[in-house]
Amino acid sequence: MHRPRKVTWGRVATIAVVVVCVGYAPIAITEIWPYSQRGAPAFGEWLLSRAVSPRYVADALATRIGPYGHSLAALIVHTVLGGALMLLGPVQLLSAVRRRVRLHRAVGAVFAVTVYVSMAGAAVYLVRTAPGDAFSGAAFWIVLATLLVGTVMSVTYGIAAAIGKLPDLHQRWMLLCYGFLMSAPLLRLEWGVLPSLMPGLSMADINRVAIMHLGSVVAFGALLASRGLDKRRTVAGVVGTWAPTPVLAMAHLAGAGAVAWIVWCYLGWGAEGQRMLAGYLVPYAVVYGVMAVRQRRAGREGRSWAREEWRLHLTGLCLAPVFSVAAGLAFERFMGLDRQTALTAGVTIGCGMLAFAATTAVSLRVLYGRELVKRERAAAAAARGTRQIAGTV
Structure with missing residues (x-):
């Protein structure tokens, strides 16, 4: 008799990601069709309704006719190829896990080109759309622009790591890239789930x-995947830490001060501010x-690289809230946004930006x-050569 395989969290997470990606692909592909041809199928609208x-759904999409109409061709390219990326991602993940090297490289090349072309379509839309005309306002426009840049830079660094024969760094950057891409289906899931919590x-x-x-959430998911696939206890040349206790303590103090400022601001903005604050603080705390x-556990177990x-x-x-406050002040001053919109924009991109910075620090740590x-x-x-010369004299 065959013993049943032990079900692990990693296996469950992989299956969940594959199901979400495959399920979202047709939704992404058909999302913009109704704006170019009345009556065209739109699976996402049908499910959300x-x-x-x-x-x-109707109230939300009615405001999109004008902004989407200016960039229909670019948006169709972006969404159709975005749906293709949802299918290519699981193939890349599974081929890497199963060590199908040729398939992984071939699909990887297609994946990278698809990312660049899809993001080019998104860039055209953002350039042609004023921040205030984006869905739910300027903060979302800034989020989309940041995701675009982060996705393109992540896949570029991933390609560079592969060319440099650094598979561990290639893996991290590609997982972060796909984490940014996963923001699209996860956002749609929240559109369907959160109304039951906030009627x-x-x-x-x-x-x-x-x-x-x-x-x-997406950056943390990429980190969990990276750590789950990396079983090394140590990495050659990596000794000590670039984040000693004094540095970590200062980051905690600065982050606590910034969080206090964010909390104070949002509590002063009524029920809407309280909802948005809860949406930020609860996942951040987790x-x-x-x-x-x-x-801490990795340190106790002697796994220095994981630690x-x-x-x-x-x-x-810890430093993400500090970045968020600074970015909010910059958006308020240089983009002319009101304080709530500016701070919201800073908060929404803070964790993703600092996760990107932390992945960069990890990469530099390995290279060093x-x-x-x-x-x-x-x-x-x-030294051996010197000893050999000395021995012959």
Whole structure:
């Protein structure tokens, strides 16, 4: 008799991601069709109308006819190829796990080209759409622009890591890239689920709550996937930490001050501010708790590499509110946004931006370690050569 396989969280998460991606692909592909041809199928609208109400969907989409009409061709390219990326992503993940190298490389090349072309379509839409005309306002426009840049840069760094024969870094950047792409289906899920928790709100209101935490959720998911696939206890040349206790303590203090400022601001903006604050703080606290526990556990178990990666990301998470406050002040001053919109824009991109920065720090940590190993080997070879010369004299 065959013993049943043990079901792990990693396996469950992989299956869930594949199901969400495959299920969302036809929704993404058909999302813009009704704006170019009346009566065209739109599976997303059909599902959302039945999950919430037809009025909920109709009121939201009625405001999109003008902005989408200016960039229909670009949006169709973006959404159709976005649906293709939802299918290519699971193939890439499974081929990497099963070590199907040729398939992984071939699909990877198609994936990268598709990302660039799809994001080019999104860029055309953003350039032609004023921030205030974006769905639910300027904060969402800033979120979309940031996701676009983060996705393109992540896939570019992933390609560079693959060319440089750095599979561990390639894996991290591609997972972060796909995490940013996963923000699209996860946002649609929140459009359908949050109305049951917050009845009576429009889709635009729901969208404002959802984007408060979406960046932290997708970046955290990419980190969990990276750590789940990386079983190494140590990495050659990586000794000590770039986030010692004093640095981590200062990051905590700065982050606590910024969070206090964010809380004070949102509590002064009534019921809407309180909803948005809850949408930010609850997921942030969960992500912080998991990171803090994981880095401490890795230290106790002697897994120095896991501890270092968790600490770098924990430092980034602590500094995310500081970045959010600074970005909010910049948006208010240089984009002419009101304080609530400006701070919301800063909060929505803070965790994603600092996760990107932390992944960069992890990459530099690995590259620095490799350089140290090369120098040590060169010094050892030179010492051996010197001893051999001395022995022949």
